[in-house]
Amino acid sequence: MKKRIGSRQILLLIMLFLVALIPMFIKTPYILSILVMTFYTASASLAWSILGGMTGQISLGHAAFMGLGAYISTLLLMNANFTPWVSIIVVFFVVGGISALLLSPCFHLRGPYFSLVTIAFGEAFRNLLTNWNYAGKGQGLLLPFGDNSLILMRFKSKAPYFYLALVMVILMYLLVKYIDQSKLGYALKTVREDEDTANAIGINPWKYKVIATFISCGLVAVCGVFYASYIRFISPDIMMQDQSVKFVLPAVIGGIGSAIGPLIGAIILTPLSEYLNATLSSIAPGANLLVYAVILIVVILFQPRGIMGWYENSKFKIKLNNWLDKLDGRKKE
Amino acid sequence: MENILEIKELSKNFKGLKAVSDVTFSVEKGAITGLIGSNGAGKTTTFNMISGVLVPSSGKILYNGKDITGLKPYHYTSMGIARTFQIMKPLKHMTVLDNVASGALYGRKGYQSTKQAKEYAEEILQNTGLYDKRYCLPGDMGTPFKKRLELARALATDPELLLLDEVMAGLNPTETDEAVELIRKINEDGTTILLIEHVMRAVASLCKKVVMMHHGEKITEGMPQEVMNDPYVIEIYLGKEES
Numbered sequence: 001m002k003k004r005i006g007s008r009q010i011l012l013l014i015m016l017f018l019v020a021l022i023p024m025f026i027k028t029p030y031i032l033s034i035l036v037m038t039f040y041t042a043s044a045s046l047a048w049s050i051l052g053g054m055t056g057q058i059s060l061g062h063a064a065f066m067g068l069g070a071y072i073s074t075l076l077l078m079n080a081n082f083t084p085w086v087s088i089i090v091v092f093f094v095v096g097g098i099s100a101l102l103l104s105p106c107f108h109l110r111g112p113y114f115s116l117v118t119i120a121f122g123e124a125f126r127n128l129l130t131n132w133n134y135a136g137k138g139q140g141l142l143l144p145f146g147d148n149s150l151i152l153m154r155f156k157s158k159a160p161y162f163y164l165a166l167v168m169v170i171l172m173y174l175l176v177k178y179i180d181q182s183k184l185g186y187a188l189k190t191v192r193e194d195e196d197t198a199n200a201i202g203i204n205p206w207k208y209k210v211i212a213t214f215i216s217c218g219l220v221a222v223c224g225v226f227y228a229s230y231i232r233f234i235s236p237d238i239m240m241q242d243q244s245v246k247f248v249l250p251a252v253i254g255g256i257g258s259a260i261g262p263l264i265g266a267i268i269l270t271p272l273s274e275y276l277n278a279t280l281s282s283i284a285p286g287a288n289l290l291v292y293a294v295i296l297i298v299v300i301l302f303q304p305r306g307i308m309g310w311y312e313n314s315k316f317k318i319k320l321n322n323w324l325d326k327l328d329g330r331k332k333e
Numbered sequence: 334m335e336n337i338l339e340i341k342e343l344s345k346n347f348k349g350l351k352a353v354s355d356v357t358f359s360v361e362k363g364a365i366t367g368l369i370g371s372n373g374a375g376k377t378t379t380f381n382m383i384s385g386v387l388v389p390s391s392g393k394i395l396y397n398g399k400d401i402t403g404l405k406p407y408h409y410t411s412m413g414i415a416r417t418f419q420i421m422k423p424l425k426h427m428t429v430l431d432n433v434a435s436g437a438l439y440g441r442k443g444y445q446s447t448k449q450a451k452e453y454a455e456e457i458l459q460n461t462g463l464y465d466k467r468y469c470l471p472g473d474m475g476t477p478f479k480k481r482l483e484l485a486r487a488l489a490t491d492p493e494l495l496l497l498d499e500v501m502a503g504l505n506p507t508e509t510d511e512a513v514e515l516i517r518k519i520n521e522d523g524t525t526i527l528l529i530e531h532v533m534r535a536v537a538s539l540c541k542k543v544v545m546m547h548h549g550e551k552i553t554e555g556m557p558q559e560v561m562n563d564p565y566v567i568e569i570y571l572g573k574e575e576s
Contacts, residue, residue: 069425081573128343165419176546179545181447183438183444183450185448186431186434186435186438186439186447186450187438187439188430189424189426189427189435190427190435190439191426192426193423193424193425193426193427194422194423194425196386196418196422197418197422197423197424197486199386199406199407199409200406200409200410200416200418200422200487201410201435201439201440201486201487201489201490202407202408202410202411202440202490203407203439204405204407205407230507234521257426258522264393267530294502328535329474
């Protein structure tokens, strides 16, 4: 089968182009900030999905690794004038290494027991930073303000952050997609499905869990670098366990185990929670969370494999594909 | 003929229970050897020790003259040993093709690209009669096909010695005959096979040698006809005739 540029690729490029044009037309910082947070959540969720979705090790401590990334890059910036761009590389290897080392003895735990350990590690890091003078204790750290500077990843308007986040989410998606289709991806998915089978075909489950942890936690730390540069204030609160859940939910709602699932989940969930927050919390405080929770429960109850799980088995997919093939002028084989 | 696998005085205790005790037998290179016995005889435990899932309490396993006792199971693939599971363990959320491609990627063929691995997997699927089902999920297929999938995935690792744990259980007579043909074909292509089986018809037509186990011990071994006509074996399977 020859590959050629068809309607799918063209449609995708048009969509990307339209998204890239958004800051030209929408100047409201509030809307832009929601979009930035959407991209950021999607990136973190994609990073999480390498360990949680592909390898099936549900981590509930990823916010701590994200926070570690944010802290390391901020401390490097404030004390050594390190540019966040270099921090990205440093943080990937340092946090990836730390998490792989810490979690490596825990991979013999299965299912919820592994998740509990990750919660414990998350809390441990949060407590460490809450009590550490050098890292600003519980008050957190304020990143230095100043003029726009690309090198320091510091901008006064939202638009540059929008593009940074957009590039980040695209790269993250392409990376996850690549791993999904690679030899490594097959090993990770085999480990997720059945460890005995993995053993029987020559895959060492422990080794591949360590590799997945390294990549996943390293990447989520990179998201942390972006977070710190964007919010410009970090405190141990960003490592709270409910923040970890924010990375898990888009993947669960979008569809665990597919590369595009976390992306779709984040695009739906982040604006939804913002919208509910804006409209409902003025009427009754907390009502937004209630409605949000109900929506989540309904989706998980009726569509446990997420939106992508529904799409893969739906008539909509067949219709969409037929329509796209028609656009290409291709005949159905 | 030389022996590809030699089991020497193999024992396994689960706390106080002796599941397997002092079992000794060998598997001839290029032949099909059967391991038979009633339920709970310790056949699968022996299998799990041979494939590295369980560590023997005592005894030795020699593969091509090399001591492999106690090695981790994931080392076995590169040595050329593959196994299937009695209780089928398909990769549920992956297509049949991907199931087999996984085996091809990490087996002895050493493919680096998934494309090559998939091509090889398609070849295997054609040989095992699963090609039409390659885009199915294992859960959507019936037992005979799942059993075949187990076999195909093990074959994809390009083994020298194939351990089959009851691949014919739950198949009807026609399907059993097809499975027998398939196993014979695999053997004729040069793969040595050690199989656990309850279907005596299949064992008799396939195996060159049969090892009979009972209560964790080896009772007898020999040609299928000899073993099956052994009065003690008949007694174990059918009970004692009242005189």
